[in-house]
Amino acid sequence: MLDYSSIYAVHQLQNTTDALCADNIDYNSLKHHIKAHTTKDQATAIAIPGRPNTALKKFEDDFYAELCGQHARVGMFVASKADEIARRLRMSLFVSVLLAILIPARTPL
Numbered sequence: 001m002l003d004y005s006s007i008y009a010v011h012q013l014q015n016t017t018d019a020l021c022a023d024n025i026d027y028n029s030l031k032h033h034i035k036a037h038t039t040k041d042q043a044t045a046i047a048i049p050g051r052p053n054t055a056l057k058k059f060e061d062d063f064y065a066e067l068c069g070q071h072a073r074v075g076m077f078v079a080s081k082a083d084e085i086a087r088r089l090r091m092s093l094f095v096s097v098l099l100a101i102l103i104p105a106r107t108p109l
Contacts, residue, residue, distance in 0.1 A: 025070045033063055 037059045 025074060030063075030066065030070075033066065037063075
């Protein structure tokens with residue numbers, strides 16, 4: 001028997017993730033990146049003591065670049081939303097001033 005609630009939940013998660021992927025950090029991608037380089041029993045060379053670990057250095061550089069790219073993307077999203085809010089506030093102020101000029105204030109009886 002199908003569990004429609006879990007199918008719906010997966011569908012909602014996928015739709016939400018797709019809609020927001022450009023605006024958020026992709027934690028699943030970062031988690032996969034970390035797991036791929038830190039899971040035991042993988043055929044990876046062990047660094048010789050006293051020598052630089054080039055594989056670790058490459059992973060750290062790649063991971064840092066990925067983090068920077070995702071941080072920049074989120075920063076652009078936040079900046080665009082801040083600009084949108086500022087624009088809406090200016091428009092609200094303009095409309096309220098315009099209405100105050102066009103509609104005379106009523107005095108109480």
